[in-house]
Amino acid sequence: MPAIRILPEILSNQIAAGEVVERPASVVKELVENSLDAGATHITIEVVKGGKSLIRVSDNGSGLSRDDALLAIERYATSKIFSKEDLFSISTMGFRGEALPSIASVSKFRMVTKRGDDNAGTLVDISGGKLVNVEETGAPDGTMVEVKQLFFNTPARKKFLKSDNTEISHISDLVSGLALSHPKIQFRLFSNQKLVKNFSSLHDPFQRSVHILGKGVQQKLYPIDHQNDEIRVKGFCAHPSFSRSSSGRIFLFVNHRLIYDRGLVSAVLRGYQGRLMKGKYPMVILFLDIPFDQVDVNVHPSKREVKFYNYQQVYQMVTLGISSALMRAQEQMGSYSQKPVDGVSKHGVSQPQRDSKPFQKPYQEAGKVSIRDWGNQTLVSEPVNTPVQKSGFIRENDRPGTPVAQDRAEFIPEKPLPENTGKSDSLDMTFEPADAGISGARILGQVMGTYILIESVSGLTLIDQHAAHERIMYEALKHRYGNLDVISQNLLVPETIELSYREVDALEQCLEELALLGFIIEPFGDTTFVIRALPSMIDEKQAGPLIQEIIERILAEKNRSVTEEWLEETLILSACHRSVRANQSMGELEIRQLLKDLEGCENPMHCPHGRPTMIAWGQPDLEKMFKRQV
Amino acid sequence: MKFSFDKKKMTDVLARIQGLTSRKTNLSITSDILVHATGNSISITANDLETVFHGTYDAHVESEGILSIHSRKFFEIIKEYPDEDVLINEVENRWVEIGKGDSLFHIVSSDYENFPETPQITDVPFVEIKAAELKKMVDVSSVVGFSGEEKRIYVLGSLLEKVEREECLFLRIVSTDSRRLHCYDAPYEGDLVLPNESIIIPKKGLSELGKFISLNDDTLKIGIKDNHFIVQKENESMMIKLLEGEYPDYKPVINFESMVPIEMDKTLFSTVLKRVSILTSEDYKSVIFNFNENELLVTITNPEIGESKEKVMIGYTGEEVKTAFNPKYFVDALGVIDKENISMYIKDSKSPCIIKPYDNDQLICVIMAMHIS
């Protein structure tokens, strides 16, 4: 590591001054980042009372000489930047030379450090910013920083600290975040002498992600990998059923730095669009590699926030990365639709029961006593083109060339996620080819007039007919939209809308775009607008509230375009109107068509509102439920 | 309470009010009818809180009384009843017995005290109108409907106005859904007194009124009072509560003075439109009208289905006008025009098209243009 220098004045002014230390977690963050900068591979964090009484971070990094140790605690002393250009292309974690002195000024601070080549180490004690002791000491290679009685001399700030539990949970999230972005490094976190987190250096990124998101996601965590010339998006995203009501399980890293950015969170949500219910957040671990000159990480002193110079491109990459990851996962329709069962097997791979005797030929065995007998057996021999109206019909799939489930003596196993990619640093995950789908499944019938019951390779599957049809209609409409001219219908009674000034601004900016969609809207003096024509697709609706809603949403979510908003809104609406309802009986041919169409969808697993279209129970799930397998 | 009546006559009455009593309201009792037996008649009332039907019919009343009974069930029972004479008897405490002997029903009735009150409107200044004319008013305006979640008053209801044209007084009904407008003037007899506010009659009520008018009737009495539109026959009446609100100024749109008239044959035009409509779909419902000298070219190009072209000879000498419309609105409009010769008015690609019978202005239909980009 280069020797420490004092930052030139001009540079120090360019750096946003502010509070480095807000709470114990921010101290931990600064210290651990220093350790990482120093090339440590083992980092131990110990805290007592949520870090209020003690924070100790020890590493096996490069260590410091006595002189450098003393310099390190001076304001703006850093070994990490040297020129103005450097400041704009920061690749190391710390760069402001501010952390150690700030921390030392509000605590009882001790640093013990030793370089590998030196015979002895250095111990520095500072209390409330005053250097009280420097001495030579015996020490292991590396650095240990101890921060005791944080804010002991600033009671006002001490008051703002939350309960021990809250503080430790912040610290633990932070350590998790750091562990995620540094998969090769071992992190251990002790709280009140107990080991609470242990990220072994043997973990690969997938295992580390599972460790952090919870065992349950193991089978339902999908790799993200998307890149262009400049930006690379990697990581993992969980199945939408693991949704949360806050964004707390979305970990975002930009150049391995844990950050938070609302725009990125929205980009993630857009990636999940059509798969999540409104107001829900997915579990995602996302690493963004982006050239250093395209991102400004220095906008907030605690360095959690970033500014992208070309944010639209970044957001788009993220959205695409996630949606394509989910799309790939969905190709394995069977495992995707399965209801998650926690801890089915230890490594998350639900093993096919190839050799478990009672299930060797599940369909044939079951034949005699199974629900197939619900139906009229004579129907089995009926010709293909006779629609079977009776409810409760059961018929084998009699189309030539389509595999019949019954013929499969064994399950085609659900493809497990690869457990280990070999290179522990790489987040690459490859996907196996897709499962056989649902269109060849055996239709067992319609139940409760609302759900379709099928037996497919993934097991017993229930399909919500309305949700499924809505998805099909939605995709058809979306596809159609691209091909059709925009037609707008003039209104005999133009509608007027009254807007606030803020809304006027927003509307004025998108008038042209709206016109391209078929909305002819003209200013009508002051904050009033008049709607003269509407897209003919929705000309039966009152336009005022619709336009108002679009404006509101545009105001709330800046980086979303009117066109997107509008398309979503109307397409979902008309898809919903045109879809078969619950409580509508469907014949076999209709069901067969529905399955086929659904399988042909880009996103077959969710209705456009984000609700699931199907739920499946695989053999292991059923066995578990029947306690055949514990 | 005990009475009997003629099955056939009552079935007719009950059939006509099923629409009224099947409308969903906040009160479940609106799916009942109120049956009141007095003297030697019974009266039947249906009330969906907006429209009230009231009728009095001959019956043989043994003992007087009131009951509130489920309209559809009552109708179905009477309709299927084997004998011509149906006996109704309130056995005890709201248990109603229908029929006697071999076919017998016992039906639970509701507490008639909960039946919504019929507005008491007296001294209505009635005028007389031919049943056929009133029926026409209803028909012309109700083709221009509304969709389920509609909130705009001027789409939910039709405007009623008194107009003077060529020194005659007419009762005018105007109906729009903002994409087209129909306007019909009906002659009447008497001194029509109307309030100052716009009279907007809900289209729902109008469609019930359509069933109320029988072409056997010669003339009917109509009047507006206490915020209700009232139609009276000899023994039956209907009251429709008016909607409150402003009606937009429609007069400029029905003015065709500055437009070019084109004479057309209704049947021919109608069949052409029906043919081009074949290629419309829910997403694509516009047809291009291209007016050229002595020729109208109607085309549709639906990228999903295909295209079609129809050429019609017309007496047009103006400049070329290319405009687009939803053909359904033409088909609807032509459907309410009884005359064979029609006039069609156009101006430019953005202006509406007006069609009306060739030889009078009693009915005017305005259709707004569409544009395709």
Ligand SMILES: Nc1ncnc2c1ncn2[C@@H]1O[C@H](COP(=O)(O)OP(=O)(O)O)[C@@H](O)[C@H]1O
């Ligand atoms: N754990 C550590 N191991 C080695 N050097 C360290 C360690 N912590 C801090 N330092 C040195 O102290 C300097 C000042 O640290 P700090 O105040 O956090 O500023 P910054 O990290 O922004 O440079 C660093 O530049 C680094 O040279």
Ligand SMILES: [Mg+2]
């Ligand atoms: Mg630092």
